[in-house]
Amino acid sequence: MLFNSINFLIFLPIVFFLYWFIVQKNLKGQNILLLVASYFFYACWDWRFLFLLIFSTLLDYFTGLKMSQAENQKVKKFWFWLSIIVNLGFLGTFKYYNFFAASFATAISNIGFHVNPWTINVILPVGISFYTFHGLSYVIDIYNDRIKAEKNFIDYSVFVSFFPLLVAGPIERATHLLPQIQQKREFNYSKAVNGLRQILWGFFKKVVIADQCAEYANMIFNNQAGHSGLSLLMGALFFTFQIYCDFSGYSDIALGTAKLFGIDLLRNFAFPYFSRDIAEFWRRWHISLSSWFRDYLYIPLGGSKGGTWKKIRNTFIIFIVSGFWHGANWTFIAWGTLNAIYFLPLLLTNNNRNNLEIVAKGRKLPTFKESISMLSTFALTVLAWVFFRSDNFTNALLFLKNLLTGLFIKKSYISSIVFFNKHIGFSIVFFLLLFMLIEWIGREQQFAIEKIGLKWKRPVRLLFYYAIILTIIWFSGKEQQFIYFQF
Numbered sequence: 001m002l003f004n005s006i007n008f009l010i011f012l013p014i015v016f017f018l019y020w021f022i023v024q025k026n027l028k029g030q031n032i033l034l035l036v037a038s039y040f041f042y043a044c045w046d047w048r049f050l051f052l053l054i055f056s057t058l059l060d061y062f063t064g065l066k067m068s069q070a071e072n073q074k075v076k077k078f079w080f081w082l083s084i085i086v087n088l089g090f091l092g093t094f095k096y097y098n099f100f101a102a103s104f105a106t107a108i109s110n111i112g113f114h115v116n117p118w119t120i121n122v123i124l125p126v127g128i129s130f131y132t133f134h135g136l137s138y139v140i141d142i143y144n145d146r147i148k149a150e151k152n153f154i155d156y157s158v159f160v161s162f163f164p165l166l167v168a169g170p171i172e173r174a175t176h177l178l179p180q181i182q183q184k185r186e187f188n189y190s191k192a193v194n195g196l197r198q199i200l201w202g203f204f205k206k207v208v209i210a211d212q213c214a215e216y217a218n219m220i221f222n223n224q225a226g227h228s229g230l231s232l233l234m235g236a237l238f239f240t241f242q243i244y245c246d247f248s249g250y251s252d253i254a255l256g257t258a259k260l261f262g263i264d265l266l267r268n269f270a271f272p273y274f275s276r277d278i279a280e281f282w283r284r285w286h287i288s289l290s291s292w293f294r295d296y297l298y299i300p301l302g303g304s305k306g307g308t309w310k311k312i313r314n315t316f317i318i319f320i321v322s323g324f325w326h327g328a329n330w331t332f333i334a335w336g337t338l339n340a341i342y343f344l345p346l347l348l349t350n351n352n353r354n355n356l357e358i359v360a361k362g363r364k365l366p367t368f369k370e371s372i373s374m375l376s377t378f379a380l381t382v383l384a385w386v387f388f389r390s391d392n393f394t395n396a397l398l399f400l401k402n403l404l405t406g407l408f409i410k411k412s413y414i415s416s417i418v419f420f421n422k423h424i425g426f427s428i429v430f431f432l433l434l435f436m437l438i439e440w441i442g443r444e445q446q447f448a449i450e451k452i453g454l455k456w457k458r459p460v461r462l463l464f465y466y467a468i469i470l471t472i473i474w475f476s477g478k479e480q481q482f483i484y485f486q487f
Contacts, residue, residue, distance in 0.1 A: 001044040002481065003253045004206055011041065016260055020187050027184050031154050034261070038163035042127070045167070049125040052090065057160045059086055060135035064142050064149035064156075080143045084136065091132050094124055096328045126485055127167035129325060133292060134160050138174045140296055147174055155181050162263070164254040168247070168484040170268040170288035177265070185262035194450065195259030200468055201449045202252030207472050209435050210246035211480045212428050213238040221389055224399050229406020232399060234420070239389045240382045241432060244273060246483045247286070252447055271443045273381070274359050276373035278342040279352035281381060289325070293318050304347060311347060316340045326388070331396055335387040342380055358443050431471075 001007050015037045023029030043050045063083040070076035138159075141147045150156040159178050165171075220227055220235025227235070251268035258265045272284035282290050298318045304311050316337065323336020346352040359374065360366040366374065383400070390396035442448035449468075453461040 001041050003250065003257075004203065004476070004480070007044070011037075012257065012260075019261055024187070027182075028154070030185065031158050031181060034158050034162060035154060038158070038161040038166060041163040042161065042166055045126045046123075049128075052125055052128070053131060053161060056087065056090070056131060056135055057157050059083060060139050060160070061150070061153055061156050064139060065151070067139075067142050068149035076143065080139060083139045087132050087136055087139075091128060094128060096324075130169045130171055131160055131166065133171045133289075137171070137292065137296060141174060150174070150178060152182075162258070164257040165265055168250050168254070168482055169286075170251060170254070170266045171292050172266060172288070177263070180263050188262060191259050191262065195256040197449055197465075198252045198256030198259070198447050200256075200465065200472075201447055202249040202254075202256060203472050204468050205245035205249035205252065205435070206480075206482070208431055208475045210242045210244075210249055210483075212431070212475060213242035213245070214480065216424055216428065217242050217389070221399070224395070224402065227402075229403050229409060231420075232403040232406060234424075236382050236386055236389075236399075236403065240273075240378075240385050241435075243385065243388070243483055244269075245435070250482045250484065255447075267446060271358065271439060271448075273378055274374055274440070274443055275377050276355045276359055276370060277346055277351070277377055278339065278380065279346045280355040281377060282339070282343070283356075289322065293322055297321060304352075308348065312344060315344050315347060319343065330393045331387045331390050334393055334396065335384055338384045338387060342384070361444060 001011060015033070019030055019033055023033055039050060039053075042053060060083055063079045066079040067076045070079065138147075138156075142149050150159075155178065158181050159172065159174060162172075162177070162181075217235050217238040220231060221239065224232060224235070248269040255265050255267070266288045268286060268288050270284040270287065272281050275281035275284055298314055301314045301317060302310050303314060319336040319340035320333055321336070323332040323334070323339075326332045326335075343352070346354075359370050386399055386403075387393075387396045390399060438452065439448045442450060442452055445451050453464045456464070
């Protein structure tokens with residue numbers, strides 16, 4: 001079930017009504033309702049994979065209890081590794097088996113042997129990367145005595161499968177979400193209205209910006225040989241805004257929806273394209289995943305402590321694994337590697353934590369130095385996104401080569417202008433500029449329109465919201481899946 005679908009617009013009010021008007025005073029009833037609604041939400045994708053979700057939930061719930069009851073470290077370690085191996089085994093089989101099989105066959109053929117690898121023909125279960133990481137963090141925290149095992153199976157199941165975050169995050173922690181599930185929740189009008197505003201902005205980013213940018217990015221990336229350098233640059237920029245507005249739009253809808261049920265989810269984006277260096281970008285982009293890898297991989301490896309070699313090793317490991325998490329393709333590994341190269345000089349010179357606050361905090365405009373830093377960081381990010389978007393490594397290199405060389409050919413500008421006027425037009429540019437302006441104005445808030453208009457007169461404020469709604473309706477058409485569903 002897509003957030004941007006008629007089915008969801010019917011599903012959400014029904015669950016909301018039952019939650020607050022039928023089982024309002026019964027915490028157990030609320031949690032059972034959330035669990036049933038979440039399983040129904042997930043089954044709408046493919047009911048067969050619901051059994052995989054339930055199995056994963058049972059596995060981590062059971063092994064968590066066994067670790068808490070273990071009489072010695074050896075038994076505790078057995079249940080811990082059982083959960084880790086089975087979870088990663090399922091994730092690896094569904095997501096990475098074909099990639100490794102094909103890569104092995106290619107490597108063998110390069111030394112003169114020919115093999116036909118056996119592959120599996122199965123679709124990737126939606127959300128498996130996200131709910132697997134929910135369970136892994138829970139099991140690891142129990143093993144390290146950070147938390148105690150949850151005895152209430154319903155509460156734990158809601159933690160794993162809460163429908164707003166089930167298929168594309170944010171990746172939650174038991175320490176943050178489980179206490180909210182276990183506490184009595186009462187309707188908070190202000191929080192609900194705030195959630196509706198965040199949902200509204202998420203839909204604007206998805207439908208008006210991401211889906212429109214996707215159309216033009218696909219047009220250019222899918223036929224890069226027929227485009228000039230400037231057109232390729234436009235394609236890279238369109239994808240840069242597409243992936244941000246698509247994923248952060250999903251996150252806004254998820255966080256806003258959770259607020260309607262009295263639950264606060266982890267923030268996933270904090271205006272990353274206003275970052276002044278790559279380290280700041282990664283503190284603001286897909287925050288729940290970045291912090292997961294930091295806490296469960298980077299720090300256990302030693303983090304930034306130790307010698308220079310260890311710092312370099314750990315940096316490349318975390319970025320490459322982060323890239324590989326996104327998909328079984330060498331392009332994602334290249335994307336992660338490139339970001340590691342960007343990040344490493346900041347780490348080695350101890351400049352990776354220079355920009356902890358949002359840019360130009362308390363000011364309307366950035367300084368000249370801040371502007372240059374933002375533009376250069378944005379340019380590096382656009383360059384890296386080319387690998388993320390390309391079908392294979394060769395196409396990515398060819399795209400960049402044609403882009404960089406084509407920018408110096410005068411004739412390409414004429415063909416780019418013709419292409420822009422014929423296929424794109426200025427409406428998308430207008431909405432992109434409007435979007436960036438609103439994001440800039442609201443950059444100190446949790447989401448862009450959280451406080452915009454709150455001090456306006458009510459008719460003006462309502463006109464602002466209605467304008468956003470009408471724009472969403474105007475651009476809505478075919479239901480477009482969110483990019484991160486494939487990961």
